[in-house]
Amino acid sequence: MTRPVTESRTWMCLICGWIYDEAAGDPDHGIPPGTRWADVPMNWTCPECGARKEDFEMVPV
Helix, strand or coil: CCCCCCCCCEEEECCCCCEEECCCCEHHHCECCCCCHHHCCCCCECCCCCCEHHHEEEECC
């Protein structure tokens, strides 16, 4: 379930460095803007390298 993002966080892929921004989501891969990291499905993978969600780490903006 998508909730409005009041404090957007970013998560970086530890494999390739791709950034997931909660405010932007990943609409090309079915994740609408405003989707919190906790609400991204566990089977979602990095659009750049295919890494799993567990291979991401929160990074300061």
